[in-house]
Amino acid sequence: xxxxxxxxxxxxxxxxxxxxxxxxxxxxxxxxxxxxxxxxxxxxxxxxxxxxxxxxxxxxxxxxxxxxxxxxxxxxxxxxxxxxxxxxxxxxxxxxxxxxxxxxxxxxxxxxxxxxxxxxxxxxxxxxxxxxxxxxxxxxxxxxxxxxxxxxxxxxxxxxxxxxxxxxxxxxxxxxxxxxxxxxxxxxxxxxxxxxxxxxxxxxxxxxxxxxxxxxxxxxxxxxxxxxxxxxxxxxxxxxxxxxxxxxxxxxxxxxxxxxxxxxxxxxxxxxxxxxxxxxxxxxxxxxxxxxxxxxxxxxxxxxxxxxxxxxxxxxxxxxxxxxxxxxxxxxxxxxxxxxxxxxx
Numbered sequence: 001x002x003x004x005x006x007x008x009x010x011x012x013x014x015x016x017x018x019x020x021x022x023x024x025x026x027x028x029x030x031x032x033x034x035x036x037x038x039x040x041x042x043x044x045x046x047x048x049x050x051x052x053x054x055x056x057x058x059x060x061x062x063x064x065x066x067x068x069x070x071x072x073x074x075x076x077x078x079x080x081x082x083x084x085x086x087x088x089x090x091x092x093x094x095x096x097x098x099x100x101x102x103x104x105x106x107x108x109x110x111x112x113x114x115x116x117x118x119x120x121x122x123x124x125x126x127x128x129x130x131x132x133x134x135x136x137x138x139x140x141x142x143x144x145x146x147x148x149x150x151x152x153x154x155x156x157x158x159x160x161x162x163x164x165x166x167x168x169x170x171x172x173x174x175x176x177x178x179x180x181x182x183x184x185x186x187x188x189x190x191x192x193x194x195x196x197x198x199x200x201x202x203x204x205x206x207x208x209x210x211x212x213x214x215x216x217x218x219x220x221x222x223x224x225x226x227x228x229x230x231x232x233x234x235x236x237x238x239x240x241x242x243x244x245x246x247x248x249x250x251x252x253x254x255x256x257x258x259x260x261x262x263x264x265x266x267x268x269x270x271x272x273x274x275x276x277x278x279x280x281x282x283x284x285x286x287x288x289x290x291x292x293x294x295x296x297x298x299x300x301x302x303x304x305x306x307x308x309x310x311x312x313x314x315x316x317x318x319x320x321x322x323x324x325x326x327x328x329x330x331x332x333x334x335x336x337x338x339x340x341x342x343x344x345x
Contacts, residue, residue: 003065004048004069005047005048005050005051005063005065005066005069006045006046006047006048006066006069006070006072006073007020007024007028007032007045007046007048008043008044008045008073008076008077009031009032009035009041009043009044009045009046010035010041010042010043010044010076010077010080011035011043011080012035012036012038013035013036014031014032014033014035014036015032016028016029016032016033016046017029017032017033017036018030018032018033018320020032021101022049022101022236022237023048023049023050023240024046024048024049024099024240025046025049025098025099025100025101025239025240025242026099026100026101026102026103026341027046027097027098027099027240027242027339027341028046028099028240028242030339030340030341031044031046031242031244031339032046034316034337034340037315037316037319039312039315039316039337040334040335040336040337041336041337041338042244042245042246042247042336042338043077043080043081043244043245044077044094044242044243044244044245045070045073045074045076045077045242045243046099046240046241046242046243047066047070047212047240047241047242047243048240049100049101049236049237049238049239049240050237050238051063051066051216051238051241052216052219052237052238052239052240052241053237053238055213055216055238056216056217056219056220056238060213060217070208070212073243074208074243077092077094077243077245078092080245081245083245085115085204085205085208086115086117086119086120086203086204086205087120087123088119088120088122088123089123090123091115091116091120091123091124091127092115092245093113093114093115093116093120093137093245093246094114094115094208094243094244094245094246095110095111095112095113095114095242095243095244095246096110096111096114096208096211096212096214096215096241096242096243097110097111097215097241097242097244098110098215098218098219098239098240098241098242099239099240099241099242100219100236100238100239100240101236101237102231102233102236103341103342103344104224104227104228104231104233107218107223107224107227108215108218108219108221108224108239109148109149109214109215109218110144110148111141111144111145111148111149111211111214111215112137112140112141112144112246112281112282112283113137113138113140113141113144113246114141114145114204114207114208114211115204115207115208115246116137116138116141117201117202117203117204118202119202121134121135121138124137128251130251130252131178131182132177132178132181133248133250133251133252134178135178135181135182135184135185136173136174136181136250137248137250137281138185139157139161139181139184139185139188140281140283142157142185142188142189142192142200143157143188145200145207145210145211146188146191146192146195146196146200148211148214148218149210149211149213149214150192150195150196150210151195151196152191152192152195152196153195156191156195157188157191160184160187160188160191161173161176161184164176164180164183164184164187168180172289172290173289174279174280174290208243212241212243215239215241216238216239216241218239219238219239244338247329247331247334247336247338248281248329248331249277249279249280249281249282249329249330249331250279250280250281250284251279251331251332252279252332253278253279254302254330254332254333255278255279255329255330255331255332256276256277256278256279256280256298256301256302256329256330257276257277257280257281257282257284257285257327257328257329257330258274258275258276258277258285258292258295258298258327258328259274259275259276259285259286259325259326259327259328260272260273260274260275260276260295260309260313260325260326260328261273261274261323261324261325261326261343262313262314262316262317262323262324262326262343263317263323263343265323265325265343265344265345268323268345272295272296272310272313273295274294274295274326275292275293275294275295276292276293276295276297276298276328277290277292277293278293278301282327282329282338302330302333304333305330305333305335308335309328309335312326312335312337313326316340320340320342322342322343323342323343323345324340324341324342324343325340325341325342325343325344326339326340326341327339327340
């Protein structure tokens with residue numbers, strides 16, 4: 001076990017638990033714990049914090065054996081999801097997120113929808129019958145990957161989508177049609193090529209390797225270093241990397257995403273508190289692109305999911321013996337919990 005660097009979670013079993021924060025980061029430890037509790041968590045694997053330290057010490061080289069371990073766990077994830085990275089017929093898409101032992105919200109990097117390419121998009125359109133959704137997640141992925149992983153600033157992509165909205169005479173991203181979004185994707189690829197100096201990578205494994213490196217590298221970016229200084233966070237090995245199967249809150253009208261607290265964080269009142277958006281991805285809730293709706297209204301829109309969510313909120317607060325701050329996604333009426341952590345008051 002001493003040289004184990006990658007820990008799997010899924011299907012009610014996990015190789016980690018809540019006590020392993022130093023090694024798995026807060027997010028990874030809680031994902032493992034929730035999986036063991038039978039909470040509906042999309043499966044995935046966590047690369048330990050010590051690898052971040054090894055990576056940064058060796059100036060961006062993976063330690064020996066890590067690639068094989070990642071491949072092995074990716075194969076387990078593909079089996080669990082009955083899908084495969086880069087397979088147009090059964091595409092697996094993953095999120096790649098950071099997670100240190102101490103919560104550092106918004107400081108380090110996240111990549112969503114990884115695994116998309118031109119062939120996979122065709123497969124997703126065929127599978128979902130929803131070209132708008134497919135091009136929407138593709139343009140988000142190119143933007144995020146370009147910005148977070150390859151250093152091609154978000155503003156270059158923003159200019160393209162702004163121009164598309166002006167041309168279409170609409171105010172919001174979600175008012176653009178499938179054709180208009182397909183055009184945005186083509187233009188995003190051109191922006192990527194111009195600023196990165198190469199074509200957007202079509203190989204899922206290449207995308208994953210680059211994204212893992214970006215998360216490790218984000219441990220030492222200026223804002224993260226400053227945050228640790230200001231908050232007196234010392235003695236940590238680095239960030240873990242969580243690779244997790246994607247679930248979609250923006251696949252249609254029976255999907256949504258949100259954040260919730262098991263109590264009101266501003267006054268401690270014992271009430272379910274939070275907000276959500278229907279037909280949206282997580283970043284839409286926090287980025288202020290659209291105005292989220294209070295959590296209580298979910299009871300009207302999706303009573304079953306609301307009932308299940310509030311039951312899980314109660315259970316997790318009791319389990320952790322502390323107020324929880326949680327993220328959730330509903331895909332085709334099915335509820336998933338993406339993370340839980342001690343809520344900031």
